[in-house]
Every structure is written in C-alpha cells, then in structure tokens.
Amino acid sequence: MRFGVVVFPGSNCDYDCFYALRDVLGQDVVFLWHKNTDLQGCDCIILPGGFSYGDYLRTGAIARFSPIMEAVRDFVLQGGLVLGICNGFQILLESGLLPGALLPNRNGRFICRYVYLRVENANTPFTCLCTPGEILRIPIAHYQGNFFLPQDELGILTERGQVVFRYCGPQGEVSEAYNPNGSVGNVAGIASSDFRVMGMMPHPERACEEILGSVDGRKIFLSIVAWLEEKRYAGCGS
Amino acid sequence: MKYCGKVVVTLKPGVFDPQGMTIKNALHTLSYQEVEEVETGKYFRIILKAVTKEEAERRVQEMCERLLANPVIERYTFEVEEFR
Numbered sequence: 001m002r003f004g005v006v007v008f009p010g011s012n013c014d015y016d017c018f019y020a021l022r023d024v025l026g027q028d029v030v031f032l033w034h035k036n037t038d039l040q041g042c043d044c045i046i047l048p049g050g051f052s053y054g055d056y057l058r059t060g061a062i063a064r065f066s067p068i069m070e071a072v073r074d075f076v077l078q079g080g081l082v083l084g085i086c087n088g089f090q091i092l093l094e095s096g097l098l099p100g101a102l103l104p105n106r107n108g109r110f111i112c113r114y115v116y117l118r119v120e121n122a123n124t125p126f127t128c129l130c131t132p133g134e135i136l137r138i139p140i141a142h143y144q145g146n147f148f149l150p151q152d153e154l155g156i157l158t159e160r161g162q163v164v165f166r167y168c169g170p171q172g173e174v175s176e177a178y179n180p181n182g183s184v185g186n187v188a189g190i191a192s193s194d195f196r197v198m199g200m201m202p203h204p205e206r207a208c209e210e211i212l213g214s215v216d217g218r219k220i221f222l223s224i225v226a227w228l229e230e231k232r233y234a235g236c237g238s
Numbered sequence: 239m240k241y242c243g244k245v246v247v248t249l250k251p252g253v254f255d256p257q258g259m260t261i262k263n264a265l266h267t268l269s270y271q272e273v274e275e276v277e278t279g280k281y282f283r284i285i286l287k288a289v290t291k292e293e294a295e296r297r298v299q300e301m302c303e304r305l306l307a308n309p310v311i312e313r314y315t316f317e318v319e320e321f322r
Contacts, residue, residue: 057280057305057306058308061305061308093310094308099310100310101308101310101311103253103254103256103311104256104257105256106254106256107256108256108257108259108260146254148253148254148310148311149310182254
C-alpha cells in the first residue's frame with residue numbers, strides 16, 4: 001500500500017502529510033513532483049494544502065494544468081483513490097473532478113482554528129472507520145473555504161450521500177452558529193459520485209498527534225488504509 | 239494582424255462577494271453614503287495574433303471558458319479590437 005503526496009510549486013502542507021503518513025502512521029509514502037506523470041504505483045494520491053502557483057487567477061486554477069493532473073485524472077478513471085485537502089480540494093474543483101467552487105470566507109478573513117465536523121457518510125473509503133454522525137475535531141486554515149453549489153445541485157449531492165462532512169458544534173449540531181466560513185449547508189467535505197475522490201477544507205494531517213491537540217485526523221488516513229486492504233483481500237479471493 | 243482582447247470577469251448574481259462588501263463599507267466610512275452596491279472583478283488585457291477579428295474573438299472566448307472564468311461562480315464579458 002503506497003501513498004503519493006503531490007508537490008506543486010507553492011504547496012506547503014506536503015511535508016505535514018508525508019510526516020503524518022510515514023512517521024505517525026507507518027505507511028509507505030512518496031512525494032510526486034507535479035511535472036512528473038508517473039504515479040509510482042501509488043494506491044492513494046493526496047493533493048496537499050498550500051498556495052499552489054501563489055493562488056494566481058483563482059485558487060487551484062493553474063495547478064489543474066500541471067502534467068501530473070493528467071495522470072491523476074486517468075488514475076481516477078481506473079478507480080484510484082484521491083484525497084484533496086484545502087488547496088488540494090480547490091484543485092479538484094477546478095479540475096472538475098468534484099462539483100462546486102470555493103469562495104472567500106464570508107467574513108473576508110483567513111481563519112485558522114479547530115472546528116468540529118460531523119461525519120455524514122461513514123460508508124466511503126475515507127470514512128469507513130468512523131461511525132455515522134461521529135464528531136471529529138480537526139483544524140481549518142484557509143481564506144477561501146466557503147463552499148458554493150447552486151441549491152438544486154446541492155440537493156442532488158446530499159441525496160446521493162456525497163456530502164461527507166459538515167461543520168458542526170461539539171455535540172454535532174449543524175447550524176449557522178457553527179459555520180466558520182459561510183459554506184452552503186455547512187459543507188466541509190464532499191466526495192465524487194463513486195466515492196473514490198474526496199475533497200475537504202479541514203486538515204486531517206494536522207490532527208494526528210496528541211501534542212497537536214487531536215488525533216481525529218488519523219481516522220481519515222486509516223480508513224483509506226483499511227479500505228485498500230479490504231479491497232486487496234477481496235481481490236485475492238476472486 | 240494583432241488584436242487586443244479586454245476581458246472582465248465578475249461573480250454571478252447571488253454569489254457572495256466579501257471584497258465588494260468591504261469596499262462598500264469603506265466608501266460609506268468615507269461618507270459616500272449614496273453607494274448602494276460595489277461589485278469586484280478581474281480585468282485581463284490580452285494581445286494576440288489572429289488572421290481576422292472573428293478569429294481573435296473566438297480565441298478569446300475560448301480562453302475565458304477554459305481558464306479565465308470559473309463557470310460555477312463567474313461570468314465574463316469581453317471586447318476585441320485591432321491593436322496598433
């Protein structure tokens with residue numbers, strides 16, 4: 001099982017992801033330079049947070065044309081797992097691999113703090129170790145995390161279970177009071193219709209050690225590991 | 239022949255524009271109480287080679303759709319004229 005962390009010019013959470021996966025969780029992980037198109041046999045690709053291409057034009061708008069994104073697109077078509085975190089989420093939206101867009105935060109400011117997330121769908125490769133409705137405490141750090149999708153499209157997304165995380169209160173209350181950035185329906189993370197691609201604004205890689213205040217982020221990475229392992233065993237049996 | 243394309247990209251109606259809101263508040267602070275609305279956007283000036291004006295327009299429109307605007311949240315207008 002191997003993770004690949006894509007490095008764009010301006011990525012700055014790439015080492016955090018690499019460290020969380022290798023040093024904290026003991027996984028095989030490699031960096032993938034954005035100009036390469038070889039995914040080195042990775043089972044899961046992570047698009048990390050940061051400011052790819054300086055956020056020029058729109059966040060993620062230029063990164064989507066990096067050579068590696070062609071390979072990532074093919075990887076998705078073959079059913080590979082892709083997780084976009086923060087700027088990685090923005091890149092997935094600009095690439096059209098996930099629906100919607102991210103606008104500047106409602107209050108016009110950069111927000112960096114812990115938030116609570118409610119797991120809306122625990123039946124995805126990224127949340128299979130969570131229980132439905134479980135509350136995770138994971139930090140956000142962004143200026144443009146205000147998820148936008150026209151209401152009718154959001155309804156379809158919700159119906160299909162593609163809304164994976166919502167911002168909530170400590171008891172799981174989903175309300176405007178616990179919406180940090182103005183996202184429609186408190187949406188914090190969504191998945192593609194086949195659940196192989198997920199994007200989220202909160203940073204699970206920053207919540208993998210007690211000393212950092214939470215280990216809830218581990219659940220997301222370990223879900224991926226558990227899901228891939230199960231898939232491998234299923235593959236052996238058939 | 240050279241042409242100059244001027245593109246303006248703005249947010250679609252109903253898409254929240256915190257910069258516009260902040261600038262409106264600043265104008266009110268400067269006592270421009272008559273200001274009712276401020277919309278922010280992006281401006282691009284593109285010099286390009288093309289055989290005809292129609293070709294230049296077609297290319298600029300393509301650029302808007304593929305890169306300059308995000309159709310989920312933005313709309314664009316442009317004009318093309320001869321560049322000398």
